[in-house]
Amino acid sequence: MDAELVCDSPPGNLSGEFRDRVVCVAGLGVSGPPVARALSGMGAHVVVVDGRTDQTARERAAELRTEGVEVALGGEELPPGSELVVTSPGWRPDSPLLVAAARSGIEVICDVELAWRLRPANQTWLAVTGTNGKTTTVRMLEEILRADGRAAAAVGNVGTPIIDAVLPGTDGRAPADILAVELSSFQLHWSATLRPYAATVLNVAADHLDWHGGMEPYARAKGQVYAPGTVRVTNQDDPWSRHLATTRGDSGAPLAGFSTNRPEPGELGLDAGRLVDRSFVSEPRTEAVELARVSEMAAADPHNVANALAAATLARSVGVSPEAVRTGLARFAPEPHRISRVATVETVDYVDDSKATNPHAAAASVASFGSVVWLAGGLLKGADVEELVRAAAPRLRGAVLFGQDRARLRSALAEHVPDAPVVDIPDTGPEAMGKVVSAAAELARSGDTVLLAPAAASMDMFTDYNERGEAFVAAVGGLAPSPPE
Numbered sequence: 001m002d003a004e005l006v007c008d009s010p011p012g013n014l015s016g017e018f019r020d021r022v023v024c025v026a027g028l029g030v031s032g033p034p035v036a037r038a039l040s041g042m043g044a045h046v047v048v049v050d051g052r053t054d055q056t057a058r059e060r061a062a063e064l065r066t067e068g069v070e071v072a073l074g075g076e077e078l079p080p081g082s083e084l085v086v087t088s089p090g091w092r093p094d095s096p097l098l099v100a101a102a103r104s105g106i107e108v109i110c111d112v113e114l115a116w117r118l119r120p121a122n123q124t125w126l127a128v129t130g131t132n133g134k135t136t137t138v139r140m141l142e143e144i145l146r147a148d149g150r151a152a153a154a155v156g157n158v159g160t161p162i163i164d165a166v167l168p169g170t171d172g173r174a175p176a177d178i179l180a181v182e183l184s185s186f187q188l189h190w191s192a193t194l195r196p197y198a199a200t201v202l203n204v205a206a207d208h209l210d211w212h213g214g215m216e217p218y219a220r221a222k223g224q225v226y227a228p229g230t231v232r233v234t235n236q237d238d239p240w241s242r243h244l245a246t247t248r249g250d251s252g253a254p255l256a257g258f259s260t261n262r263p264e265p266g267e268l269g270l271d272a273g274r275l276v277d278r279s280f281v282s283e284p285r286t287e288a289v290e291l292a293r294v295s296e297m298a299a300a301d302p303h304n305v306a307n308a309l310a311a312a313t314l315a316r317s318v319g320v321s322p323e324a325v326r327t328g329l330a331r332f333a334p335e336p337h338r339i340s341r342v343a344t345v346e347t348v349d350y351v352d353d354s355k356a357t358n359p360h361a362a363a364a365s366v367a368s369f370g371s372v373v374w375l376a377g378g379l380l381k382g383a384d385v386e387e388l389v390r391a392a393a394p395r396l397r398g399a400v401l402f403g404q405d406r407a408r409l410r411s412a413l414a415e416h417v418p419d420a421p422v423v424d425i426p427d428t429g430p431e432a433m434g435k436v437v438s439a440a441a442e443l444a445r446s447g448d449t450v451l452l453a454p455a456a457a458s459m460d461m462f463t464d465y466n467e468r469g470e471a472f473v474a475a476v477g478g479l480a481p482s483p484p485e
Contacts (some may be wrong), residue, residue, distance in 0.1 A: 019043030027088025089186035110190035130202025140311035144328030156182030198231035204240030205360030337469035354469030362455035377403030378456030
């Protein structure tokens with residue numbers, strides 16, 4: 001393999017190196033097709049491999065084949081002659097194809113690493129990772145940057161494939177000047193040369209432990225975002241974020257913290273309901289500048305304040321004005337299925353937080369309400385739920401459990417909330433969520449919140465957390481709700 005395919009080359013100089021190369025793209029998920037199209041457009045011989053043969057895979061394969069891309073479904077064999085593998089983030093390192101590539105000395109990267117090597121020389125990356133809050137933070141950051149007049153785009157797992165954000169559009173449109181990049185631990189695992197201008201690890205809690213093999217390697221993957229020379233934006237309220245910022249990357253690179261407490265010099269923080277900057281000012285020991293008031297934020301829920309501070313810190317690292325921070329946070333609107341109140345039925349609130357796909361997110365969700373009928377279950381991905389249930393216990397009126405790993409939740413509830421009623425829904429078909437919501441309505445009393453915060457992934461019963469959330473919304477609609485105030 002030529003050195004240009006494996007070294008940290010200057011941006012924008014690799015596109016010609018793919019001509020006539022054999023590149024395997026592993027996976028037909030969200031990132032696979034855009035990567036295959038981009039590489040094919042650069043003259044590479046692309047072979048997409050996916051073990052699935054379902055209808056979605058067949059449709060995507062047929063579309064790519066019409067564009068001259070070779071696709072092999074139903075297996076995971078490394079294509080002969082492969083010189084590079086670009087893997088979808090969800091493929092585990094022990095997948096047969098990736099193991100075969102490693103044994104043959106063939107480099108494996110992901111879409112983020114490929115995009116990094118192909119980016120324009122003048123493009124700035126601000127990176128966001130963490131167990132929870134990534135999407136909200138990059139969306140907030142995008143709004144702030146645009147309010148400052150920057151040509152910015154939020155990319156990654158937020159709608160725009162990152163490969164499309166570094167290449168000219170089919171209409172000749174130039175790539176954005178600055179990217180707010182959401183990065184998963186999977187993507188960081190496969191991104192060896194990524195060097196964002198500034199980056200943050202929002203938080204680290206148990207998640208995807210089955211993929212990474214434990215908490216330490218999971219956290220280590222997150223910490224790769226703190227590359228040499230990267231401005232390290234750290235959450236002072238999260239021990240893992242502090243630890244990774246001081247042990248990863250370049251100890252000489254700038255360090256800026258944020259906290260939901262009153263900020264120390266060198267930090268952004270919260271002071272009397274105001275977001276305050278004591279870092280990107282002339283004299284941090286004596287000077288502070290107000291960026292926004294929590295009451296002015298469109299998404300002012302407590303769990304969003306830390307996300308807003310993270311976005312503000314990243315934005316201030318590239319010289320964004322305080323006025324733009326205030327305007328951007330006022331414009332930001334939360335996406336669906338993130339602690340969204342769906343309806344009020346007979347003085348009971350129904351709240352959709354299907355995005356709470358791990359215990360850490362579910363804990364924050366439950367803590368937002370006083371008396372909760374908790375809807376939980378799905379794929380726990382190796383995560384422990386004992387601490388979540390222990391912390392949630394004082395707020396739980398009862399629980400309705402569903403999905404593959406509901407027995408582990410039931411056991412924890414029996415241990416820590418033995419007097420709370422628990423309903424177990426074994427159904428996994430299309431009517432299951434309706435039964436879950438009906439059971440919750442029976443348990444709820446006036447003033448309670450029926451909260452969908454599953455603490456688990458959705459793929460045992462649904463395509464993704466969006467489909468799970470939509471099923472919840474539809475089931476609540478069947479209760480003849482009154483609109484929220």
